[in-house]
Amino acid sequence: MTDVRPPCAVRWLDGSGCVHRKRGASARVPGCLDIIDQARLPDELVRLHLSAPREIHDAIRRLSVRGAPAIGCAAALGLAACAQRFGVSDATDYLVKLRATADYLDSARPTAVNLHWALARCLAKVVPASIPEMDARLLDEALDILDEDIRMCDAIGGHGLGLLRTGMGVLTHCNAGALATGGCGTALAPIYAAHAAGYDIKVFSNETRPLLQGARLTAWELSECGIDVTTICDSMAAQVMREGRIHIVIVGADRVAANGDTANKIGTYPLAISAKYHGVPFYVAMPYSTIDRSLPDGAGIPIEQRPDCEIAHCRGARVYNPAFDVTPRALITGYITERGVLDHV
Numbered sequence: 001m002t003d004v005r006p007p008c009a010v011r012w013l014d015g016s017g018c019v020h021r022k023r024g025a026s027a028r029v030p031g032c033l034d035i036i037d038q039a040r041l042p043d044e045l046v047r048l049h050l051s052a053p054r055e056i057h058d059a060i061r062r063l064s065v066r067g068a069p070a071i072g073c074a075a076a077l078g079l080a081a082c083a084q085r086f087g088v089s090d091a092t093d094y095l096v097k098l099r100a101t102a103d104y105l106d107s108a109r110p111t112a113v114n115l116h117w118a119l120a121r122c123l124a125k126v127v128p129a130s131i132p133e134m135d136a137r138l139l140d141e142a143l144d145i146l147d148e149d150i151r152m153c154d155a156i157g158g159h160g161l162g163l164l165r166t167g168m169g170v171l172t173h174c175n176a177g178a179l180a181t182g183g184c185g186t187a188l189a190p191i192y193a194a195h196a197a198g199y200d201i202k203v204f205s206n207e208t209r210p211l212l213q214g215a216r217l218t219a220w221e222l223s224e225c226g227i228d229v230t231t232i233c234d235s236m237a238a239q240v241m242r243e244g245r246i247h248i249v250i251v252g253a254d255r256v257a258a259n260g261d262t263a264n265k266i267g268t269y270p271l272a273i274s275a276k277y278h279g280v281p282f283y284v285a286m287p288y289s290t291i292d293r294s295l296p297d298g299a300g301i302p303i304e305q306r307p308d309c310e311i312a313h314c315r316g317a318r319v320y321n322p323a324f325d326v327t328p329r330a331l332i333t334g335y336i337t338e339r340g341v342l343d344h345v
């Protein structure tokens with residue numbers, strides 16, 4: 001057995017500087033959201049302490065904190081930090097400010113359903129009461145979201161482990177690991193579980209253009225934990241499958257529609273087509289909270305458009321830069337969730 005400890009992407013720092021990842025922190029002295037600044041990885045490991053709406057919104061927008069479950073946890077804890085600094089004495093004023101701050105944080109990125117889901121869950125918990133009581137309820141709810149996420153990642157890892165055998169090659173895209181969640185990840189959770197169980201697993205990490213979450217983040221967190229990881233360009237995945245080196249593909253998800261169509265980082269859809277062609281099983285790993293049952297299929301999933309500067313090299317050319325694509329349900333072998341491995345959602 002190998003004990004690996006992937007890094008904590010999101011946590012709560014209370015007013016006396018103590019780290020919390022579950023309910024029990026005091027809200028009496030203002031605390032803050034504590035994240036790893038992922039925009040600076042792997043060159044520098046820097047933590048940011050955030051407590052103002054603008055800085056939390058911008059951290060989500062510029063991908064200092066990213067990955068669907070992680071932005072849900074960060075927004076919830078961020079909302080609690082902002083509320084502790086509202087400086088109002090009236091419950092109505094507090095609730096008006098709370099809703100406005102939640103709406104603002106929710107506007108940071110559109111595709112991951114977890115952002116809206118986590119903020120809505122926090123808002124629903126706060127009913128008119130004294131200010132200290134509302135602060136405490138909000139922080140408890142945000143820490144519950146974080147704690148549940150940690151436990152869901154572990155459960156996903158346990159269920160996904162059943163799909164892995166020693167000697168397998170696993171291909172993943174983007175980063176759906178510890179950096180993308182409150183816990184040990186979704187797509188990478190079964191890999192951490194397999195490593196802990198002593199399996200010999202070889203991970204192939206697509207570089208994930210244009211922002212290189214695979215080459216920078218997945219490669220960093222797995223290699224930090226001593227897991228065998230090889231970075232490949234996105235365009236190499238089909239060739240590596242043809243060479244017989246990939247036995248399973250596992251990716252994360254930003255939003256899963258009621259029929260199972262799945263939005264994930266741009267480049268996931270062609271990976272699923274390649275996997276189908278080569279007879280490689282293709283799994284989506286995600287918590288149940290990523291399922292958006294209000295959408296019958298993937299056509300309604302809002303797709304974030306990112307700035308031109310992320311991919312523009314030539315001034316005269318137009319740029320089209322969607323951050324996510326939608327993989328049709330027909331290309332997906334199954335869903336690894338905290339409730340088990342499902343063949344439909």
Ligand code: MRU
Pocket residue numbers: 063066067068069112173174175176177180181185186187213251252253254264265266323
């Ligand atoms: O733009 P990003 O880096 O936030 O995109 C992240 C992904 O696409 C992940 O695969 C997804 O959010 C699942 S994270 C467990």
